Amino acid sequence: MTKPDKRQEIVRAALDLFAEQGFHGAPMALIAERAGVGAGTIYRYFENRDILIQELYKELEAEITPFITDGYSDQAPFRARFLHLGTRFLRYCIEYPLHFRYLEQFHNSPYGVAYRRDKLLGKEGQCNVFTELFEQGCAQQVVKDFPLPMLCALLFGPLLSVARDHILGFLQLDDSMIERTIEACWDAIKR
Amino acid sequence: MTKPDKRQEIVRAALDLFAEQGFHGAPMALIAERAGVGAGTIYRYFENRDILIQELYKELEAEITPFITDGYSDQAPFRARFLHLGTRFLRYCIEYPLHFRYLEQFHNSPYGVAYRRDKLLGKEGQCNVFTELFEQGCAQQVVKDFPLPMLCALLFGPLLSVARDHILGFLQLDDSMIERTIEACWDAIKR
Amino acid sequence: MTKPDKRQEIVRAALDLFAEQGFHGAPMALIAERAGVGAGTIYRYFENRDILIQELYKELEAEITPFITDGYSDQAPFRARFLHLGTRFLRYCIEYPLHFRYLEQFHNSPYGVAYRRDKLLGKEGQCNVFTELFEQGCAQQVVKDFPLPMLCALLFGPLLSVARDHILGFLQLDDSMIERTIEACWDAIKR
Amino acid sequence: MTKPDKRQEIVRAALDLFAEQGFHGAPMALIAERAGVGAGTIYRYFENRDILIQELYKELEAEITPFITDGYSDQAPFRARFLHLGTRFLRYCIEYPLHFRYLEQFHNSPYGVAYRRDKLLGKEGQCNVFTELFEQGCAQQVVKDFPLPMLCALLFGPLLSVARDHILGFLQLDDSMIERTIEACWDAIKR
DNA sequence: GATGAATGAGCGTTCATTCAT
DNA sequence: CATGAATGAACGCTCATTCAT
Numbered sequence: 001m002t003k004p005d006k007r008q009e010i011v012r013a014a015l016d017l018f019a020e021q022g023f024h025g026a027p028m029a030l031i032a033e034r035a036g037v038g039a040g041t042i043y044r045y046f047e048n049r050d051i052l053i054q055e056l057y058k059e060l061e062a063e064i065t066p067f068i069t070d071g072y073s074d075q076a077p078f079r080a081r082f083l084h085l086g087t088r089f090l091r092y093c094i095e096y097p098l099h100f101r102y103l104e105q106f107h108n109s110p111y112g113v114a115y116r117r118d119k120l121l122g123k124e125g126q127c128n129v130f131t132e133l134f135e136q137g138c139a140q141q142v143v144k145d146f147p148l149p150m151l152c153a154l155l156f157g158p159l160l161s162v163a164r165d166h167i168l169g170f171l172q173l174d175d176s177m178i179e180r181t182i183e184a185c186w187d188a189i190k191r
Numbered sequence: 192m193t194k195p196d197k198r199q200e201i202v203r204a205a206l207d208l209f210a211e212q213g214f215h216g217a218p219m220a221l222i223a224e225r226a227g228v229g230a231g232t233i234y235r236y237f238e239n240r241d242i243l244i245q246e247l248y249k250e251l252e253a254e255i256t257p258f259i260t261d262g263y264s265d266q267a268p269f270r271a272r273f274l275h276l277g278t279r280f281l282r283y284c285i286e287y288p289l290h291f292r293y294l295e296q297f298h299n300s301p302y303g304v305a306y307r308r309d310k311l312l313g314k315e316g317q318c319n320v321f322t323e324l325f326e327q328g329c330a331q332q333v334v335k336d337f338p339l340p341m342l343c344a345l346l347f348g349p350l351l352s353v354a355r356d357h358i359l360g361f362l363q364l365d366d367s368m369i370e371r372t373i374e375a376c377w378d379a380i381k382r
Numbered sequence: 383m384t385k386p387d388k389r390q391e392i393v394r395a396a397l398d399l400f401a402e403q404g405f406h407g408a409p410m411a412l413i414a415e416r417a418g419v420g421a422g423t424i425y426r427y428f429e430n431r432d433i434l435i436q437e438l439y440k441e442l443e444a445e446i447t448p449f450i451t452d453g454y455s456d457q458a459p460f461r462a463r464f465l466h467l468g469t470r471f472l473r474y475c476i477e478y479p480l481h482f483r484y485l486e487q488f489h490n491s492p493y494g495v496a497y498r499r500d501k502l503l504g505k506e507g508q509c510n511v512f513t514e515l516f517e518q519g520c521a522q523q524v525v526k527d528f529p530l531p532m533l534c535a536l537l538f539g540p541l542l543s544v545a546r547d548h549i550l551g552f553l554q555l556d557d558s559m560i561e562r563t564i565e566a567c568w569d570a571i572k573r
Numbered sequence: 574m575t576k577p578d579k580r581q582e583i584v585r586a587a588l589d590l591f592a593e594q595g596f597h598g599a600p601m602a603l604i605a606e607r608a609g610v611g612a613g614t615i616y617r618y619f620e621n622r623d624i625l626i627q628e629l630y631k632e633l634e635a636e637i638t639p640f641i642t643d644g645y646s647d648q649a650p651f652r653a654r655f656l657h658l659g660t661r662f663l664r665y666c667i668e669y670p671l672h673f674r675y676l677e678q679f680h681n682s683p684y685g686v687a688y689r690r691d692k693l694l695g696k697e698g699q700c701n702v703f704t705e706l707f708e709q710g711c712a713q714q715v716v717k718d719f720p721l722p723m724l725c726a727l728l729f730g731p732l733l734s735v736a737r738d739h740i741l742g743f744l745q746l747d748d749s750m751i752e753r754t755i756e757a758c759w760d761a762i763k764r
Numbered sequence: 765g766a767t768g769a770a771t772g773a774g775c776g777t778t779c780a781t782t783c784a785t
Numbered sequence: 786c787a788t789g790a791a792t793g794a795a796c797g798c799t800c801a802t803t804c805a806t
Contacts (some may be wrong), residue, residue: 006787022301024215027779029789038788040782049780057200108299110213113359144375149362150353154375157348162341168304184335184345188379197769219797229771231799240797404595404683410776420792422778431776458655490681492595495741524758529789531744532735536757539730550686553722566717566727570761579766600800602768611767613803622801 007045009035015056019101023053023109050111057106057115060099067092069129079186080140081133086155087184093163100163107160126167130155143189154188198236200226206247209276210292214244214300241302248297248306251290260320269324269333270377274322277346277373284354285364291354298351321346334380343378389427391417397438401483405435407489432493439497442481449474451511460524461568463515468537468564475545476555482545488536489542512537525571536570580692591676596626596682599624601669613723623684630679630688633672640665642702651715652759654706659701659728659755666736680733703728716762727761 013035017026028049032039046052068088072081093100106112134151137143143151160182165171173181193223204226208217219240225229233315237243259279263272284291297303330332334342356362364372395417399408410431428434450470454463473483488494506531516533519525525533544563545555555563586608590599601622605612619625641661643656666673679685707724710716716724735754738744746754 026295028781029779032789039780040789041787043781044786104299108295110216116361117359145373146371146375147362149356150372153349153352153356154379157350157352158344158379159348161344161348165340165344168308170307171338177341180335180337181341184337184379186351187381188345189377190378218795220795230797231772232770234798235769252773386625407683409774411774414793421776422793423791425777426790486681490677498743499741526753528753528757529744531738532750532754535731535734535738536761537586539724539734540730540761541730543726543730547722547726550690552689553720562717562719563723566719566723566761569763570727570757572760601802602800605768612768612769612801614765616802617765 006035006037006041009053010042010045011035011056011059012078014052015059016098018053018056018105019098022105053106053111054115056102057111060103063099064089064092065129073131073184078133078140079190082137082186082189083179083182085129085133086159086185087178090159090163090173090178090181093159094178097167100136100167102159104160104164137189142191144191151189155185158185197226197228197232201228201233201236201243202247202250205243205353206251206293207289209244209296210289211248213296244297244302245306247293248302251294254290255280255283255294258321263320269328269331272324273328273377273380274370276324277350277376278369280347281350281354281364281369284350285357285369287302288358291358295351295355328380330341333382335382342380346376349376349379388417388423392419392424392427392434393438393441396434397442397484398480399511400435400438400487401480404487430524435493436497438484439493442485445481446471446474446485447511454511460481460515460519461572462520464519464568464571465561465564467511468567469482469539469560472555472560472563473539473547474543475541475562476548482549486542486546519571524573526573533571537567540567540570579608579610579614583610583615583618583625584629584632587625588632588675589671591626591678592671595678598623621741626679626684627688629675630684633676635670637662637665638702644701651706651710652763655710655759655762656752656755658702658706658734659758660751662729663732663736663746663754665750666732667739667751670740673740677733677737701758710762715764717764728758731758731761 003168010031014031017031017034028042029039032042035042041081042052046055068085072084072088074081076084093103106115130152131148132150136141137151138145146154158181162171162173166173201222205217205222208222210227219233220230223233226233233243237246259276261279263275263279265272267275297306321343322339325334325339328342329336337345349372353362353364357364392413396408396413399413399416402408410424411421414424417424417572428437450469454466454470456463458466488497512534513530516525516530518535520527528536540563544553544555546563548555583604587599587604590604590607593599601615602612606614608615615625619628641658643661645657645661647654649657653732666676679688702720703725707716707721710724711718711721719727731754736742739746
């Protein structure tokens, strides 16, 4: 059986390198070296480079949802739930900048387009919590009458942009600023 | 004398290919072929690949500003000016989808980061009309008290996202939808 | 583990080709083909073309010294030692014409100039036996009062020239001729 | 008719560039630029790059002979003539270092080998004065009984080496040193 | 005759992938 | 299973030469 820790090392190394250097700047040999495995070993766990990149994305997707829904209650009022999820999402981006950089890169690449097309679901398809949230918001008529991708754009557009600026040092996000950011998004969305 | 049409052909071919395939998917040889020139010819007009990519960006930058400010009046009330520029920007993205895809790609690449860092100006540094606009909005206290990059994020974040979705077919932007989109952004920004 | 025979094959092929065709006439692809390896394989053993060229030189340098000093005694009279080393050097050039051609070419190239500059030592800096010899000769006042590079020129100038002529067939060097050649150099140098 | 001054400019530019940068470092376009002519113009005067290189050599050859034989008398004693020619040759190398660098480079290249092979004449075939001189020396039995190429090697070997060292700054050649150098060569050659 | 823009073959080098060990 | 040496297609770029103007 394949040792899962080898796989973990590869995932970690690939994630770091892709996040730091971009997809271009991270040849398989370098990933292998950083993971402390042989170059060929990667191919035992991932069929090829593309699949590695896609699997990495899925790993992050699996990680982000619990982070976001930590302390989340289905029963809370809509606005509170919106603020909760938005805040948690932004915090995740800031707290795990390498993960964020990876997500962003994936998103802005042919991989990301293909991925979304496959899903044909809500914006940032990975977070189905948001899909559900927005659908409820529509049904309850508390959010503007927009298709789902538009609502996603009004939330994630600013958040991703702001997270990137924070990481690049163009902007400082403290607790208060985070809160105000999400509230501004709420203003955009609320009816 | 250098025939400007050869340069134009190269610019067009490179723009198309970069927009369609990404920077990776467009080797110099392919650009040359598509432009109907020899591979070496590109290097008469552009010192190397990086410079070609940067020049392409500058060409678009020079094109977008007049488009956006067409029919724009400094004297109009703030909200009207905001809606005007936002609308025109979104229209540009939709009308020239290849240009938009190029801009997006440039933006989400080390080139774009370097470029923004160089400018150290407003978000989407290319459109200084927006920088001016937002600064006035702050001074007049009609927009929320946010740093410039945040205001940019609240406008361009959704717009770029929505434009991409439109181009990819995830969303249909008609005149009414465009108007409502900009108004939602206005809600996010206005005090 | 790296198979040393692959490296050996590359060294041999490169040496031959450089010697026969000059640095220009030996593209990496041809070296690889002649060595019976893939083009990329060369780069496992040598960082790049320049380094291959320099390493080749070092290989020869390491080979020539033992050849020259074979049967050499520090205790012999100066003239005898001079004749010994000169003769052995010339024999080496003749016996390994490809090596000689390589050395010559390296010498007469920017590589060689840089190399000598680095060493700042006697002519044919590689053979420190000669440096030592000449310094003793100066101290004992058995050779003319010339700086080291001049003494080197008076010995190696003719030897290299004569070796080349021999290899190109412009001259026949038999044992007697070799002996007389070195003696003529001795005449030039001796006080 | 072709304007001879254009040709002269090309010759001058090519000579300088080849001497300074080596054959590799001097593309035709650069030569043309330095000569102040169009790139295509070179091909009106020289069939191709190889021929340019060979013609350049012939130009120098034609220039060096009068320089060397300046003040030279057929009637002087052999030793005096030898010293005269040797000294003048060395002076030429030092006085026209760019020409010397060119000659050296030509010599140590496939061009030089082919050239000598074509001539199959005296060493440094370019200077037939030397051929004559050595033949007389042989006939008069004032020089050692060596074939012509050997005699050439004993003279030009050291001279070229010493000239290069002087130009590269490894050695200082003043009048006295030049004289002593030629005399050392004489010792090597004289019977 | 002179030009220099255009060409494209050829170069050095990289790197995803394979497979013998 | 794991390895990493070996591969070779593909890349960005250069430059001798041509030829329309």
